[in-house]
Amino acid sequence: MGFWQIFSDLSWAVSVLMAVWMIYDTWRVQQEYDESFLMSSREGAEELSAKETDK
Amino acid sequence: MSAQVIEAPKQHISLKKVLSPIHIWGLGVGIVLVGEYMGWNFSVAKGGALGSLIACWVIGLLYTCVAMIDSEVTSTVAAAGGQYTQAKHIIGPLMAFNVALYLVLAYTMLEAADATVFGDLLQEVAGNFGVANLDPRPFAFLCIMFLAWLNYRGVFITLTFNFVITAFAFVAIILVFFGVAPWSPGVVLHHADLIHGLPYGWIGIIAAFQFGMWYYLGIEGTCQAAEECRSAARSIPLGTMSGMITLVIAASLTWYICSGLLPWEYLGQATTPLYDAARVTNSTWMQVVMFVATVFSNLASANGCINDASRAWFSLSRDRYMPPVFGAVHPRYRTPYRSVLFLIPIAVSFAFTNLLDQIITFSILSGLLGYTFMSINMMRFRRLWPLGSIHRGYIHPFHPLPAVMLFLLCTTVYFATYLGYGSQLLAIMAFFIIASLWFSLHRYKFVKRGDQFTMPWPRPKGY
Amino acid sequence: MRLVPDRQHRGGMAKNHYVPKVQSGFGQFIDCVLILVLVYASLYAPLLMQANSGSSAASSSEKPTWQSLKQNSFEAGQWQKLGYTPEQAQPIIETRFEYSISWPVLGLTAAVIIGYYLFMLKVSDKEYREVIREKFGDRP
Structure with missing residues (x-):
């Protein structure tokens, strides 16, 4: 098995590992946090309101 | 998602505000610069080397209009989602839905194309080492997965990485420009021997416009980062305008280097024109620099595309235009993590379908539809909220000239697309028409009405 | 359209707010799939319609030379550096858009x-x- 074959297999493996990590992390966050908190971001308004007060 | 909050929760989560103008520059130029390393040269096949140069500058004008208009609106509508949020506040929900689709599809498809080329480049290197026909897919897969992982982990690291590799790719073009001794024509560069007028006449120049867009396609993506800038009103105009200047310089230098080294018939179909130009100089350092820069520009583009597509999808979902579960923010990394994750299999499926041509055309056309929207958007923005009625971070000069010019140039590029890709154009329009009907008749019933308007602005004039 | 009384009306002018329907998880999934199916349909449609980009290459039976391909000596040199013979370069040079x-x-x-x-x-x-x-x- 040459360098390129190892490189190729390693690419698959590392990619799958990263995918698994992201899916696991997403699941963990779901368990730990309340859905309404995760969804509570508001569209850009905060900075704009702050800017209006600065002026 | 039935657990929608009715009353505003006390604790808010938001995307992390950490970006400065250099990140915006890295995002905007990063997405686009790959177009200098590959893609722009198809305009040479369409209209000859001179036709391509004219396209480069005329389309440069189109994008200068885009950058001016975008800077004004974004410095006022500072939200992730960029043009989507603009459309929602200025034109209306159906337009906003379409704009978001242009953005998500254009960026996800561009990302897939970048990853495919990344795989092909490594396959070519393996070929040079005597390993023929190595499967390029694991490398394309790794490219998408690594960059998505980076995007998942945080915007600061993602765009700092983008800034570094983009800066390298830009400096590489300048280095090679000096490397080919532009001050002594006829030594390395032979424009006089290689340029033979316009092979197709004026219609070739128009046809070249379509691929002339590669020189700049994606610079408007800067405003997707508005919600993550420390000061959007400052960073977005500064990052976008300096990005645009960078691209005009890079595009002109790229044209000058390539058209002085390669026969136009070759240039018109080359996969990696700048790298090929370096190859015929017989200079090892230029070849190495150009190869590394080609790979970097690919990575930077894919990375910026993941960033932008996920922000657009996130904003779309936050308003329930698409399933609201994707509107979540990661509590630790403060990124739209579910959107990043959701778009991975879609990008991978595009990358593995062998439809590179169709995907690229779809991507360009989605961009073009978006620019047409921008010209209409600007006219309405000034009409509904005249100067002085709301605070604008930046006011672009000569209104309505840039908007009108943008509209006319877009019309010309539609014609150019008709010349080269008429049936794709119709297929893609059919897609957007069906999607629009689906949104109006089905999807919009899940959307809150008044809540979509989030900017602290007065009532629009005339409504 | 379902309407309920407005709880935060301004100056007594606004009367009713639209309350959106709540979509099931399955419905959300179907909506995502539908958009993807549409995207793929529009990517494949031009292929099924036998789209071509309107280019053609004139074929000639004679063995080409750089002169017959109208390449000057500098151009011929560059083609050779790129690893092309006149035969290999011919289809590229003679391809023309219509x-x-x-x-x-x-x-x-x-x-x-x-x-x-x-x-x-x-x-x-x-x-x-x-x-x-x-x-x-x-x-x-």
């Missing part, structure tokens, strides 16, 4: 694009008025 305009198809394409924008702007405007009415109340 920019023919079919007026009915061009008219149809223009009508589709203009129709799409007009439809979108009109529907958007109708929806926008509803958004503004809910946000700012009825017109003063």
Whole structure:
């Protein structure tokens, strides 16, 4: 098995590992946090309101 | 998602505000610069080397209009989602839905194309080492997965990485420009021997416009980062305008280097024109620099595309235009993590379908539809909220000239697309028409009405 | 359209707010799949319609030389550095685009694009008025 074959297999493996990590992390966050908190971001308004007060 | 909050929760989560103008520059130029390393040269096949140069500058004008208009609106509508949020506040929900689709599809498809080329480049290197026909897919897969992982982990690291590799790719073009001794024509560069007028006449120049867009396609993506800038009103105009200047310089230098080294018939179909130009100089350092820069520009583009597509999808979902579960923010990394994750299999499926041509055309056309929207958007923005009625971070000069010019140039590029890709154009329009009907008749019933308007602005004039 | 009394009305002008339907998880999944299916259909449609980009290469039976391909000595040198022989370069050099305009198809394409924008702007405007009415109340 040459360098390129190892490189190729390693690419698959590392990619799958990263995918698994992201899916696991997403699941963990779901368990730990309340859905309404995760969804509570508001569209850009905060900075704009702050800017209006600065002026 | 039935657990929608009715009353505003006390604790808010938001995307992390950490970006400065250099990140915006890295995002905007990063997405686009790959177009200098590959893609722009198809305009040479369409209209000859001179036709391509004219396209480069005329389309440069189109994008200068885009950058001016975008800077004004974004410095006022500072939200992730960029043009989507603009459309929602200025034109209306159906337009906003379409704009978001242009953005998500254009960026996800561009990302897939970048990853495919990344795989092909490594396959070519393996070929040079005597390993023929190595499967390029694991490398394309790794490219998408690594960059998505980076995007998942945080915007600061993602765009700092983008800034570094983009800066390298830009400096590489300048280095090679000096490397080919532009001050002594006829030594390395032979424009006089290689340029033979316009092979197709004026219609070739128009046809070249379509691929002339590669020189700049994606610079408007800067405003997707508005919600993550420390000061959007400052960073977005500064990052976008300096990005645009960078691209005009890079595009002109790229044209000058390539058209002085390669026969136009070759240039018109080359996969990696700048790298090929370096190859015929017989200079090892230029070849190495150009190869590394080609790979970097690919990575930077894919990375910026993941960033932008996920922000657009996130904003779309936050308003329930698409399933609201994707509107979540990661509590630790403060990124739209579910959107990043959701778009991975879609990008991978595009990358593995062998439809590179169709995907690229779809991507360009989605961009073009978006620019047409921008010209209409600007006219309405000034009409509904005249100067002085709301605070604008930046006011672009000569209104309505840039908007009108943008509209006319877009019309010309539609014609150019008709010349080269008429049936794709119709297929893609059919897609957007069906999607629009689906949104109006089905999807919009899940959307809150008044809540979509989030900017602290007065009532629009005339409504 | 389901309407409920407005709980935060401004100056007593706004009366009703639209309450959106709540979609099931399965419905959300189907919506995502549908958009993807549409995207793929539009990517494959041109292939099924046998689309081509209108290029053609003139074929000649004689063995080409750089002179017969109208390449000057510098150009011939560059082709050779790139690893091409005249035979290999011939199809690239002789490929030509045909920019023919079919007026009915061009008219149809223009009508589709203009129709799409007009439809979108009109529907958007109708929806926008509803958004503004809910946000700012009825017109003063």
